[in-house]
Amino acid sequence: MPLSEKDLIRRIRRLAAGGSAVVTGIGDDAAVLRIPPRHEVLVTTDFSIEKVHFRREWHRPEVVGWRCLTRGLSDIAAMGGEPHAAFLSLALGEDIPQKWVEAFLKGLLKLAKKHNVPLAGGDTAQSAGGIQADMVVVGSVPRGKAVLRSGAKPGDGIYVTGQLGASAMALDRLREGLPLGAERSRHFHPEPRVEVGRWLREKGIPTAMIDISDGLSTDLEHICEESHVGAEIEIDAIPRARVGRGKGKFVGLEYALHGGDEYELVFTSSRPVPSRVKGVPITRFGHTKVSPGMRTVDATGKITALEAGGWEHFKSGG
Amino acid sequence: MPLSEKDLIRRIRRLAAGGSAVVTGIGDDAAVLRIPPRHEVLVTTDFSIEKVHFRREWHRPEVVGWRCLTRGLSDIAAMGGEPHAAFLSLALGEDIPQKWVEAFLKGLLKLAKKHNVPLAGGDTAQSAGGIQADMVVVGSVPRGKAVLRSGAKPGDGIYVTGQLGASAMALDRLREGLPLGAERSRHFHPEPRVEVGRWLREKGIPTAMIDISDGLSTDLEHICEESHVGAEIEIDAIPRARVGRGKGKFVGLEYALHGGDEYELVFTSSRPVPSRVKGVPITRFGHTKVSPGMRTVDATGKITALEAGGWEHFKSGG
Numbered sequence: 186m187p188l189s190e191k192d193l194i195r196r197i198r199r200l201a202a203g204g205s206a207v208v209t210g211i212g213d214d215a216a217v218l219r220i221p222p223r224h225e226v227l228v229t230t231d232f233s234i235e236k237v238h239f240r241r242e243w244h245r246p247e248v249v250g251w252r253c254l255t256r257g258l259s260d261i262a263a264m265g266g267e268p269h270a271a272f273l274s275l276a277l278g279e280d281i282p283q284k285w286v287e288a289f290l291k292g293l294l295k296l297a298k299k300h301n302v303p304l305a306g307g308d309t310a311q312s313a314g315g316i317q318a319d320m321v322v323v324g325s326v327p328r329g330k331a332v333l334r335s336g337a338k339p340g341d342g343i344y345v346t347g348q349l350g351a352s353a354m355a356l357d358r359l360r361e362g363l364p365l366g367a368e369r370s371r372h373f374h375p376e377p378r379v380e381v382g383r384w385l386r387e388k389g390i391p392t393a394m395i396d397i398s399d400g401l402s403t404d405l406e407h408i409c410e411e412s413h414v415g416a417e418i419e420i421d422a423i424p425r426a427r428v429g430r431g432k433g434k435f436v437g438l439e440y441a442l443h444g445g446d447e448y449e450l451v452f453t454s455s456r457p458v459p460s461r462v463k464g465v466p467i468t469r470f471g472h473t474k475v476s477p478g479m480r481t482v483d484a485t486g487k488i489t490a491l492e493a494g495g496w497e498h499f500k501s502g503g
Numbered sequence: 504m505p506l507s508e509k510d511l512i513r514r515i516r517r518l519a520a521g522g523s524a525v526v527t528g529i530g531d532d533a534a535v536l537r538i539p540p541r542h543e544v545l546v547t548t549d550f551s552i553e554k555v556h557f558r559r560e561w562h563r564p565e566v567v568g569w570r571c572l573t574r575g576l577s578d579i580a581a582m583g584g585e586p587h588a589a590f591l592s593l594a595l596g597e598d599i600p601q602k603w604v605e606a607f608l609k610g611l612l613k614l615a616k617k618h619n620v621p622l623a624g625g626d627t628a629q630s631a632g633g634i635q636a637d638m639v640v641v642g643s644v645p646r647g648k649a650v651l652r653s654g655a656k657p658g659d660g661i662y663v664t665g666q667l668g669a670s671a672m673a674l675d676r677l678r679e680g681l682p683l684g685a686e687r688s689r690h691f692h693p694e695p696r697v698e699v700g701r702w703l704r705e706k707g708i709p710t711a712m713i714d715i716s717d718g719l720s721t722d723l724e725h726i727c728e729e730s731h732v733g734a735e736i737e738i739d740a741i742p743r744a745r746v747g748r749g750k751g752k753f754v755g756l757e758y759a760l761h762g763g764d765e766y767e768l769v770f771t772s773s774r775p776v777p778s779r780v781k782g783v784p785i786t787r788f789g790h791t792k793v794s795p796g797m798r799t800v801d802a803t804g805k806i807t808a809l810e811a812g813g814w815e816h817f818k819s820g821g
Contacts, residue, residue: 212729214578214581214713215578215584216546217544217649218543219544222540225526225537226544228624230590230625232592232593234594234630237628237629237630259532263532264533266533270546272546272639307548308548308550308637310550310552311555312552313552313555314632317552317630319550319637321548322533326535331526334530335531
């Protein structure tokens, strides 16, 4: 039996915790948030759509909820900001069981609690079919300190948090009906790098930053375009995730270079960068150039033009 | 031919105007907004879904865009706030023509311009079918001054802006395939009462306020429940809209009492209230009571219990 709109709002209201930033949460015409003085407000919205961003046969509802919120928190992390509140607009087809919704909210709120981000409002509606969830995250950053995509200068080092490629590889295996190994948790429960992003911003380290939602090549290209620089990548320096069972092996380069849904941070810097922040490894894998475009360099010194591979979600896979 | 995600983002970016509150708009991981000092942030989200909130055969795309934004601006108005920026998450089925999207954005941006609210970001995605638009509006209000639903005291007068009933009546006529008269503009281009709401708040007039999205009876009940008061309504005092052709006639009571999508403001006050604010008439039509529940009183003094009628959008109509 599907939840009525009223029941769903009641359910969300009961589950949603108050937070220090939320003066008035769910249950009025708008939420009222208190942002620290001399801070600017960050707003990000991410639409997660059944059969486009997730599939019910591959992704348990807890996983869908977790991943929906990850996208928003990761955007706040990429600005060097602090998240304050989340808002969920949820449209459900008549066939979606109440159990699914409860588990979805459970997954979402588990991640929300971990980052001390209350669910402060949203909207519910009946969909014409399937599940559509729009997640809004509101955060803040000290005035003038948001880390944009546009601040990279030629000669900056290019860095990335964590290891790449596991999430896209997991998706391919789901598509093929194969069992998952170490890549499971990176795909199902990606960790938005909120603490790392904030730490880097506080230390004044990044000149530009972005999170990897569409793939390293695509997202690095965004920095290049917005900053009017080029990029040279040492192909062997890209940190690849270990995947498969037991000790595992390194994931294929294509996954690390073009795979999406990673939620690691890519940033540029002209300063010394520690090799580990808040327990997360940070790897330098290239540098920016005056000449536009992206290039890879291999161990032999061979230079190859790099095209943004992009991440087509489930469109290409079927 | 449908717009690609990238094209759509480019298109929105080109159309979107900057605004004084928007430091960084579309094109980074999150938008950066500057809120006036000693203000709190207001956030509201409203999901508009094809076949639930609108129908392409009844509502031109400009009208859908206008109405999507009206819902959010009206929520900010009901808090006595000032809107600063709008965010659009738009999911489109493959069959939606580019022309539809352009006209939708045109309607949305026309209302946005009128209220000096820039489109500062959002997300686009391919839907599994049809159109889903989630509209987020961010505003602000001086610290501690947001007008909530919970502040009404027994003995307050109950007031409403404008005239009621035309929007729901128009919807019934669309459903029956009948031509529209004076009710047309109230349904297709409702005016969110942003200036009136702000003026009332600045003067300290409302003790509680809400906008009529689900119908007068339903929304007044929200104030009663959140404020722990009852309400007595003089049935003949409810301001009904004139509908039909030429001079028109007053709309039926049921439409005025239960019809949704009005976007007028209902508020309670113990102070003198002017009969017109910013050109919009304001009518007293009842008062709050200690005893819970809602009642109507007719010209003969007969008292009848009033149930919240609610607004079932298109669900009941077919």
